[in-house]
Amino acid sequence: MSEMRTGQSGSQRPRKERKTNADMRRRQLVEATLSSIVRHGLARTTLATVAREAGLSQGVAVFYFETKQGLLTAALREIYRRYEANWMAALDAAGPRAEDRLLALLDADFRPEVCSRDALAVWYAFWGELKTTETYAEIAADFDARRFDALRGICRELVSGDADAGELAEWLDTFCDGYWQKLYLFPSAHGPEDGRRALRGLLARLLPDRGAFAARD
């Protein structure tokens, strides 16, 4: 009964430590990248600023991500992952009624986790280079599709006719994107709370027959 071939699962801790360490380092570096983008902007984010932020050497960033571009791509993927986790969690927490699910999904866009000033700085920094970095566009399209499908699905429960539901979903999605721009460009004039309020007002207008969105007034 000697030891097995360190293969699948039986062994005690054959390489687990190293794998764990690698994942931890990658997370640490991605986190440092996001911090650096917030602090210095994407244009002035270098391997040096990331390494300094992470408390590591420049070399280790290249070791785990091959290239600076790989690190940036991982960072963009990460914020989209967080964004998706945010609205999915909001949907899970919402009740079964379509009105509640719609509000949950849209409200999620105005949680500081995804639209704080720092978060917006990162979003727009990456979008600014979307046209010159093919991968960014693919990531954006991938994540956006899932959210829009969810949104349209809910709208279909609220209005009759697929065309009208799609139209409504497009309006609401557009509103969210547009309000993010306000939050980003003019943060002193618009906060997430204002966004939620404006959203409710718009919903009350667009779906007047649904009492759930009726304005106080």
Place this chain on the structure above:
Amino acid sequence: MSEMRTGQSGSQRPRKERKTNADMRRRQLVEATLSSIVRHGLARTTLATVAREAGLSQGVAVFYFETKQGLLTAALREIYRRYEANWMAALDAAGPRAEDRLLALLDADFRPEVCSRDALAVWYAFWGELKTTETYAEIAADFDARRFDALRGICRELVSGDADAGELAEWLDTFCDGYWQKLYLFPSAHGPEDGRRALRGLLARLLPDRGAFAARD
């Protein structure tokens, strides 16, 4: 009767030729900057790419703009100037009726002159660095304020109550910003024409009592 102090206006053409030349060069360099941003992105736009695009030497760009940053700032101001000229011209061309003026102002946002794929690439490239370049934010706030005032003014003619008018103006402004984002991120799924159509649909919903916006169904 010796020569005067080259001062105000009396002299025949004391420096006029040179001034004209300087303005022409500045325009040429700003144009080349915008082209370079479209072609290479803002991050890879250098004095060399701008000079090559303009058919001039690098030195002349510095001569007229002192610094690369000065050149970029001038380019941003230029696209905002064009944007403003676009919606102001649309307003001037529209009739006196508030419905027509509203549609003219909003439709102007979907003219290729300001929202073509190339134009959007420039907009988002600059916005991406807004948080790290104070001047960009000032320029954006300056131009945005004038447009929003115009929009709100028209909305006040259409709905009673300043609060409701302001709310409507915010919704519509947000819609325009949001749709630009769709045009930019997913140009294969959304074109300016779709934006105009969606806008009309939204207007018909938000202002149902105004026949001018009634949907054809």
Place this chain on the structure above:
DNA sequence: AGGAATTGTTTGAGCGTTCATTCAAACTTT
């Protein structure tokens, strides 16, 4: 179990490149 060998990780100096800016000299217009 204990020490050597192997494999994985981290460092930071160094390389080649690119970039913004400078500037003396050449060229043009007044």
Place this chain on the structure above:
DNA sequence: AAAGTTTGAATGAACGCTCAAACAATTCCT
């Protein structure tokens, strides 16, 4: 001749990436 304009080589700083060497964890061998 004077003033204005344009050039492009030179400068120095910053950057992404490489790599040999150092360090650490794990495995192998007895």
